[in-house]
Amino acid sequence: MTPYSSSEFILSDYLMLDDNCVDHHQESDQSQSTESSSVTFNDASHGFDGAISSNNNMLVKCKNGNKRNKTELERPRVTFRTRSELEIMDDGYKWRKYGKKAVKNSPNLRNYYKCSSEGCSVKKRVERDRDDSSYVITTYDGVHNHESPFTSHYSQISFVQPDAA
DNA sequence: CGGTTTTGACCAGCGC
């Protein structure tokens, strides 16, 4: 299964780093608002303020003033908001589904995946946008300790923050 | 036959 073959696959409409956020303060300027303008997720349970980008311009938004100081200390979290019909996005890693839940803020189900590589405890959550069911929100939790065939392909996108490690 | 998905149960954190 390689959904990348579908031309509708926009890589990332929305990208967010949760903690250990690198500073990108210029996101309000470059919002070209080409297709969907600034999306605000105030109703989401996490209460982050959103910033969007066009297809290739990935924006990173962080929230500093939150009281998150638990297990997320060294757990980078990246959230994609992707327009896709398929919820399964093959990012080069092998994921094993281990759970499915109906969350309160969304009528859709949330799926839980774990990296099936041994020793790699990266998790990811996949759910549909509660407002736009054509969008899929994918949250990656952690950093892979191994390579993937897609590493070179994504090498220009550095998700790993140096402070996190 | 081995790895993955499914699905309900279980558990932990949080608010009241």
Added chain:
DNA sequence: GCGCTGGTCAAAACCG
């Protein structure tokens, strides 16, 4: 302390 909610486990079913 209790109930709600999100996250995980694990056994059975499923699939190549």
